[in-house]
Amino acid sequence: MVQRGSPRPHREEILSRTDFLDWIAAITDAQPLNANLYKRAATHGSHGDEDYQRLEFLGDRVLGLVIADHLYHEFPLEPEGQxxxxxxxLVSGPVCGDVARQIGVGDHILLGKQARDDGARHSIKVLGDVMESLIGAVYLDHGMEAARAFILKHWDDRISAAVKDVRHPKSALQEWAAANNRRVPTYELIDKSGPHHDLKFTVRVTVTNIGSVEATASAIQAAETGAAKKFLEKFT
Known part of the structure; x- marks a missing residue:
């Protein structure tokens, strides 16, 4: 029997190696005190071990609080709506997934075989979930100030970009339609596909007598937002 190369090490072995903990230290700016927290944060439910869902629940709340507190103090004159x-x-699943992708989270997720075969390692939803679980792990391991620093470090560019235009694309499109005596934009879900852990939604936005544009994303709201943004770029 011909061996076609060295077998790929099991993900548990990878997580037990120093390179995983070195990566954690690099993205958090702190040496992990409880390595098991981060291993759990990187474990998908398909693997069968204790997974990241509880840490994701916690991290989601910490992320929301940190960003809300930062915005409250950064923009003291803005009303609640803005x-x-x-x-x-700034706290949506796709944003969390994009942050995770940029810092290399996909290389460290522990997955079952079927999830690996389905491409879960590259799923924006899975990446976003793991990103939130990592926030939860940092919070438990080092406390709130460390979690705050971790979040603001990796969200800094996005917070800066948000200053340029606070209007949500859907709000901007609705305002444009009203200003131009057009009917309210309508959004229609036209397709839903993919495995359950990585569903893709395609939405069409239409403004009567102007045109239609479609966008696909891992959540319906994100697809609607993407469609509104593309419509504004194309027709305004």
Whole structure:
């Protein structure tokens, strides 16, 4: 029997090696005190071990609090509505997934065989969930200030970009339609596909007598937002 190369090490072995903990130290700016927290944060439910869901629950709340607190102090004159728009644009699943992708989370997720075969390692939803679980792990391991620093470090560019235009694309499109005596934009879900852990939704937005644009994302709201943004770029 011909061996076609060295077998790939089991993900548990990878997580037990120093390179995983070195990566954690690099992205958190602190040496992990409880390595098991981070191993759990990187474990998908398909693997069968204790997974990241509880840490994801905690991390989601910590992320929301940190971003809300930062926006509250950064924009002291803004009303609640504008602060909410900024917040929603910074803590969504796709944003968390994009942050995770940029810092290499996909290389460290522990997955079952079927999830690996389905491409879960590259799923924005899975990446976003793990990102939130890592926030939860940092919070438990080092406390709130460390979690705050971790979040603001990796969200800094997005917070800066949000300053340029607080308006949500859907709000901007609705305002444009009203200003131009057009009917309210309509959104229609036209397709839903993919494995359950990585569903893709395609939404079409239409403004009567102007046109239609479609966008696909891992959540319906994100697809609607993407469609509104593309419509504005194409027709305004």
């Amino acid at each position: 602060l909410s728009q900024r917040l929603n644009g």
